[in-house]
Amino acid sequence: MTVESTTKNSKPADLRDDNRTSRRLLIALRYPKGIIGLSLVGSFAFLATLAPLIIPESLSTAIDITARHSPPSFEHLLGTDKLGRDLLFRVLLGAKSSLLISVSAVVLMICLGLPVGLIAGYFRGWTDLLLMRIVDSMLSFPVLVFALAIAAILEPNLRNTVIAIGIAFSPYLARVVRAETLRVSALPFVEAARAVGSSHLRIIVTNILPNIMGPVIVQATISIAFAILTEAGLSFLGLGTQPPTPSWGLMIQSARSYLDVAPWTALVPGMAIAFSVLGLNMLGDVLRDALDPRLRIDR
Amino acid sequence: MAYLANRVALLILTLFLVSVIAFSITNLLPGNVAKMMLGLKGTPEMLANLENALGLNDPLPQQYWRWFSGMLQGDMGNSIRFKEPIAKLLGQKLAVSSILMVMSLLIAFVLAIPLGIISAVKHNRWPDTLCSSVALAGISLPDFFWGIIFMLLFARTLGWLPSSGYVSPADDFWLALKHATLPALTLGLGLMAHLTRMMRSAMLEVLRADYIRTARAKGVRSTSVILRHALRNALSPVITVLGLQLGYIFGGIIVIEMVFNYSGMGFLTYQAMLNRDIPLIQASIFVIAAVFMVTNLIVDLSYRLLDPRVQLE
Numbered sequence: 001m002t003v004e005s006t007t008k009n010s011k012p013a014d015l016r017d018d019n020r021t022s023r024r025l026l027i028a029l030r031y032p033k034g035i036i037g038l039s040l041v042g043s044f045a046f047l048a049t050l051a052p053l054i055i056p057e058s059l060s061t062a063i064d065i066t067a068r069h070s071p072p073s074f075e076h077l078l079g080t081d082k083l084g085r086d087l088l089f090r091v092l093l094g095a096k097s098s099l100l101i102s103v104s105a106v107v108l109m110i111c112l113g114l115p116v117g118l119i120a121g122y123f124r125g126w127t128d129l130l131l132m133r134i135v136d137s138m139l140s141f142p143v144l145v146f147a148l149a150i151a152a153i154l155e156p157n158l159r160n161t162v163i164a165i166g167i168a169f170s171p172y173l174a175r176v177v178r179a180e181t182l183r184v185s186a187l188p189f190v191e192a193a194r195a196v197g198s199s200h201l202r203i204i205v206t207n208i209l210p211n212i213m214g215p216v217i218v219q220a221t222i223s224i225a226f227a228i229l230t231e232a233g234l235s236f237l238g239l240g241t242q243p244p245t246p247s248w249g250l251m252i253q254s255a256r257s258y259l260d261v262a263p264w265t266a267l268v269p270g271m272a273i274a275f276s277v278l279g280l281n282m283l284g285d286v287l288r289d290a291l292d293p294r295l296r297i298d299r
Numbered sequence: 300m301a302y303l304a305n306r307v308a309l310l311i312l313t314l315f316l317v318s319v320i321a322f323s324i325t326n327l328l329p330g331n332v333a334k335m336m337l338g339l340k341g342t343p344e345m346l347a348n349l350e351n352a353l354g355l356n357d358p359l360p361q362q363y364w365r366w367f368s369g370m371l372q373g374d375m376g377n378s379i380r381f382k383e384p385i386a387k388l389l390g391q392k393l394a395v396s397s398i399l400m401v402m403s404l405l406i407a408f409v410l411a412i413p414l415g416i417i418s419a420v421k422h423n424r425w426p427d428t429l430c431s432s433v434a435l436a437g438i439s440l441p442d443f444f445w446g447i448i449f450m451l452l453f454a455r456t457l458g459w460l461p462s463s464g465y466v467s468p469a470d471d472f473w474l475a476l477k478h479a480t481l482p483a484l485t486l487g488l489g490l491m492a493h494l495t496r497m498m499r500s501a502m503l504e505v506l507r508a509d510y511i512r513t514a515r516a517k518g519v520r521s522t523s524v525i526l527r528h529a530l531r532n533a534l535s536p537v538i539t540v541l542g543l544q545l546g547y548i549f550g551g552i553i554v555i556e557m558v559f560n561y562s563g564m565g566f567l568t569y570q571a572m573l574n575r576d577i578p579l580i581q582a583s584i585f586v587i588a589a590v591f592m593v594t595n596l597i598v599d600l601s602y603r604l605l606d607p608r609v610q611l612e
Contacts, residue, residue, distance in 0.1 A: 137316035139543075140588040142550030145568070149584050152572035153325055225439075232441045233554055239572060252444060256558075259451045270444045278439040 028290035033282050040279025048095035055089050087251075087268045094246040094269065098276070101161055101241070102227035106220050108166025109173050114216065116170070117177025118204055122185055132178065138171040147230055151239045161240045165227050176219050180212035187211075214291035221287055225280035232273055248273050303600070310596055314589055318370070321585040322363050325577050366581070380576040388567060388579070389586055395465060396556070396563030399479055400548050403487035411491045412530075415498020419506060419533075420525060430495065437492025442551050446485040446558040453481060463560040482559040489547040494537060501533040508532075538602045542595035549591045 028034050120131040138146070150164035184190065185208065193203050234240030235249030243250060248269040255265035355362070369376065375385035418430040437445075454462030461478050468475035505511065506529055514524045552565030560566075564583065571579035 133312065133316060137313045137320055140313060140317050140592045141320070141584060142546040142587065142591060144550030144553060145584055145587055148553060148568075148572055149321075149324060149580060152575065152580065229441050233443065236441070236443050237554060237557065237569065237572075249441070252441075252447070256447055259447060260455055263451065266444070266447060270440060270448075273441060273444070274436070274439045278435065281435070281439060 024290045025287075028286045031286060034286040037279050037282030037284075037286055040275055041283050044095060044276040044279060045099065047092055048099040051089075051092035052096050055092060087265065090246045090251060091248070091268050091272050094248045094251060095272065095276070097158070097241055097245055097247050098228055098231060098273075101158065101165070101231045102224045104162045105165035105169065105227045105231075106223045108162060109169040109223060110216070110220060112166065112170035113173030114177055117174040118181055118208065118212075120174070121178040121181025122200070122204055122208065124182075128178070131174075135171040135174045135178075139175075141168075143168050143172075143226075144230060144233060147234060148237065148239055151234055156234075156239045156242060158241060158245070161231060161234055164234065165230050168230070169223055169227065173216070173219055173223070176215055177212060180215050181208055184208050184211045218284055218288045218291060221280055222284040225277045225284065228273060228277055228280070302603075306596060306600070310592060313592065317588045317592070318367055318585055319363070321581050321588070322366060323359075325581045326359060326362075370582070370585070375582040376578045378571070378576055378579040380570060380574045380579065385579055385582045389564070389582060392562070392564040392567045393586065393590070395467075395561075396552055396565060398468065398475075399483050399486060399552065399556070399561065399563060402479055402483035403485075403490070403548055403551075404545075405487075406484055407487035407490040407494055410487075411494035411498055412534075414491075414495045415537075416502055416525065416530065418495070418499040419502030422503060427499075431499070434492040434495040434499075437488045438496075441554075442485055442489050443554045443558050445488055446482070446555055449481050449485055450559070463558075465561045465563070478561070482555050482561050485558070486548055486551045486555045489551060490544055493544055493547070494541075497537045497540065498533065501536045502529060505529045505533045535602065538598065541602075542598040545591065545594055545598070549587055 029038055116131055116135065120128040120135075141149075147164040147168035150167055151160055154160040154163065190203060190207050193207050198207075231240055231247075232249035232252070235247045236253045238253070241247035241250060251269035252266050255262070255269070259266060357365075366376070373386050375389070377383065378385050378388060381388060414430045414433065418427045421427045450462050453460050460481050461474075462481070464478055466475045466478045506525075511524060511529055514528050515521075519528070552563065553569050554565070555561070556563050556565035557569050564587065568580070568583040568587065570576070571583055
């Protein structure tokens with residue numbers, strides 16, 4: 001949990017004065033943090049989408065035992081791994097699995113967490129009590145332990161990694177959504193909608209949902225970063241992406257035994273993780289400032 | 300007192316639900332305990348017999364109840380992989396890991412508080428940038444990555460500390476401490492990073508308060524204002540969220556103990572998962588969650604005792 005306040009004195013005055021979301025977003029994205037975050041995330045997404053299209057699979061799997069553990073050079077820009085495979089190609093293709101898994105896991109998280117939070121926060125009473133007890137007991141498992149247990153029990157593969165991370169993250173979103181729903185449900189316009197006889201579903205979809213999207217987007221952005229880290233952890237432990245699919249966690253795992261002779265084999269995927277996570281975290285911070293000017297609490 | 304009773308009742312209810320979750324996710328597994336015990340050499344008849352003997356054909360709620368009531372009596376069954384009583388295994392390993400967890404908690408606190416204070420006091424100047432960058436780096440890289448970097452740096456290159464393994468403090472206290480240092484440092488890093496960020500924003504908030512201005516105006520020394528007036532009030536929001544942040548440590552032990560070959564609770568859980576040792580997975584994730592919850596409750600209660608403004612409702 002980071003208690004992050006919008007640090008008032010470090011922001012230009014116009015962000016606080018303007019209330020239109022789109023304008024606030026544009027202003028916030030022009031902060032150095034916004035620019036760096038957006039360009040890191042942008043290039044990560046760009047490379048992850050483009051790399052598999054232009055780099056033939058064979059280049060990343062081409063084994064060249066004579067060139068094993070060669071340091072970064074003109075021929076291999078980022079060096080090679082223990083089988084002489086080019087690290088640049090592997091790290092670029094790893095971006096694809098990383099992006100694919102983390103974004104799908106976050107989509108799954110939203111599919112599970114959003115309705116639960118909405119229902120609990122909107123109907124309150126027994127429904128809320130029951131749902132939140134379940135959410136709380138899921139939160140009692142540390143995220144990684146929960147994800148690992150699910151991944152170990154289902155077979156480790158790409159789809160199950162998504163399921164494991166998505167389920168493990170969903171209670172966090174459910175809590176955020178519930179708190180926001182409670183807040184918005186008490187506002188006069190929701191009462192007005194009730195008074196004119198709108199159905200529950202209509203109120204939830206047209207009145208509440210649009211007003212809680214800000215925190216959901218922020219949580220989703222930060223969750224993608226966290227999902228990248230979790231996926232790397234699962235793969236590192238051998239319970240996530242399986243070889244020969246290039247994955248950053250797996251690359252670090254296989255580099256472990258050769259650190260003395262070829263430290264770059266671990267550094268390259270490490271940096272890839274760091275830059276993408278850093279970018280997403282920065283973007284998350286900026287979005288938080290832009291979408292929600294009040295004191296916010298995140299994971 | 301009523302508050303305490305309430306919290307404990309809630310804890311017991313949640314623990315019950317946690318046990319249901321731990322039991323049910325392991326039952327999603329295709330295949331069952333009997334198949335794993337027999338391995339490849341089992342004939343269908345042997346399998347059927349064993350399934351009957353273990354009660355695997357009973358309805359799930361009945362199986363659950365047998366598991367849960369056994370656990371309440373301290374009988375968690377036997378590990379398939381290690382062929383030993385799970386309760387005994389977990390007891391030993393939990394003690395081993397608790398050394399690691401306490402150490403990493405201390406490391407995180409001792410580093411995070413000064414870093415956070417420096418960041419807030421030197422807001423937006425180079426010491427702030429430096430401390431914030433350290434914190435950001437801690438958050439942005441996976442803990443196992445730091446683990447192998449530390450191992451390379453402090454053990455292989457500098458030779459200050461042993462690179463892996465576990466030594467019992469009963470055998471050699473100093474050596475045990477040396478072995479625990481690197482894993483504890485790695486484990487505490489994520490928590491340290493988050494605490495630093497929290498400490499920084501809490502401190503920034505407090506430093507803007509009127510009573511701080513008053514204290515400065517009446518000529519109290521700067522260090523005294525920061526350490527006595529501001530720190531106390533900035534600490535309480537940090538401690539409020541500490542409970543949930545401990546998840547970093549509880550989740551991290553699995554990866555970190557594996558990296559450092561430290562045979563504790565996390566390593567045991569990892570082996571259980573790799574070998575799909577269902578009874579051991581069930582018991583160990585339940586125990587990790589239970590310890591996590593109890594620690595959380597203790598943190599919460601102590602926070603309420605430390606800060607007189609917080610009412611025990």
